[in-house]
Amino acid sequence: xxxxxxxxxxxxxxxxxxxxxxxxxxxxxxxxxxxxxxxxxxxxxxxxxxxxxxxxxxxxxxxxxxxxxxxxxxxxxxxxxxxxxxxxxxxxxxxxxxxxxxxxxxxxxxxxxxxxxxxxxxxxxxxxxxxxxxxxxxxxxxxxxxxxxxxxxxxxxxxxxxxxxxxxxxxxxxxxxxxxxxxxxxxxxxx
Amino acid sequence: xxxxxxxxxxxxxxxxxxxxxxxxxxxxxxxxxxxxxxxxxxxxxxxxxxxxxxxxxxxxxxxxxxxxxxxxxxxxxxxxxxxxxxxxxxxxxxxxxxxxxxxxxxxxxxxxxxxxxxxxxxxxxxx
Numbered sequence: 001x002x003x004x005x006x007x008x009x010x011x012x013x014x015x016x017x018x019x020x021x022x023x024x025x026x027x028x029x030x031x032x033x034x035x036x037x038x039x040x041x042x043x044x045x046x047x048x049x050x051x052x053x054x055x056x057x058x059x060x061x062x063x064x065x066x067x068x069x070x071x072x073x074x075x076x077x078x079x080x081x082x083x084x085x086x087x088x089x090x091x092x093x094x095x096x097x098x099x100x101x102x103x104x105x106x107x108x109x110x111x112x113x114x115x116x117x118x119x120x121x122x123x124x125x126x127x128x129x130x131x132x133x134x135x136x137x138x139x140x141x142x143x144x145x146x147x148x149x150x151x152x153x154x155x156x157x158x159x160x161x162x163x164x165x166x167x168x169x170x171x172x173x174x175x176x177x178x179x180x181x182x183x184x185x186x187x188x189x190x191x
Numbered sequence: 192x193x194x195x196x197x198x199x200x201x202x203x204x205x206x207x208x209x210x211x212x213x214x215x216x217x218x219x220x221x222x223x224x225x226x227x228x229x230x231x232x233x234x235x236x237x238x239x240x241x242x243x244x245x246x247x248x249x250x251x252x253x254x255x256x257x258x259x260x261x262x263x264x265x266x267x268x269x270x271x272x273x274x275x276x277x278x279x280x281x282x283x284x285x286x287x288x289x290x291x292x293x294x295x296x297x298x299x300x301x302x303x304x305x306x307x308x309x310x311x312x313x314x315x316x317x318x
Contacts, residue, residue: 035224154259
């Protein structure tokens with residue numbers, strides 16, 4: 001790097017740092033989500049929460065949501081681009097901690113032709129109350145089949161049940177083939 | 192009949208299936224990397240056990256955490272027990288949950304709703 005590039009890079013690092021601070025991000029990762037990554041992130045967050053004497057119930061909720069979000073990426077993030085530039089099982093994963101709540105955010109690339117189905121699933125979950133979610137979970141557990149990748153179609157329902165909130169999601173169009181899917185789960189620290 | 196004895200890790204449960212000594216237990220945490228591969232020998236063992244089960248089987252679940260993929264496999268196990276119950280064998284599921292863990296208690300209640308097998312909920316204090 002020449003001098004000008006070094007300066008640009010240093011500014012980027014500092015801006016990135018400030019931006020993380022401003023958004024109260026305690027963990028951010030981009031890349032392939034493997035089982036080892038899932039274990040490392042959950043145990044790191046667990047020990048941080050224990051240190052900060054977060055209540056058991058909040059700790060468990062955050063743990064549940066993190067595992068299901070990470071598994072969603074590893075099982076469902078699509079590949080795009082040429083074969084030597086695969087994005088399958090990759091995505092961005094962030095945990096932020098504010099005064100009153102935790103946010104777990106995932107972002108990954110999906111094919112546009114899957115948006116309709118995904119939207120249908122998420123919106124269906126979002127209209128259900130506590131009892132409705134419970135029934136849906138039971139039905140899905142009984143009737144659903146494990147996919148090849150070990151997905152049971154239960155992750156989103158579990159997130160909605162554990163957080164007690166609607167699933168907050170967005171799609172950003174990348175191009176004609178693909179979009180970026182963002183899901184943010186919020187766990188209250190005061191319950 | 193063979194016994195299964197799997198020591199638990201931070202992402203897989205302890206599993207003991209020992210017909211001779213009448214120990215049937217799954218405990219700890221369950222989020223295996225490959226749920227199907229982890230539970231397959233357990234399901235297979237239960238299939239074999241079902242051909243000549245003990246007069247009475249008390250199956251203990253004492254889990255502190257399981258992911259959604261595991262929840263489906265736990266149901267498969269419970270359905271094996273249900274089948275034996277339907278075949279006239281005495282079955283009892285003991286579902287242990289930490290006393291402050293409503294979610295684990297509720298998970299037990301949900302399984303009890305789904306499968307037709309005698310179900311006992313037991314709360315305990317985490318040491």
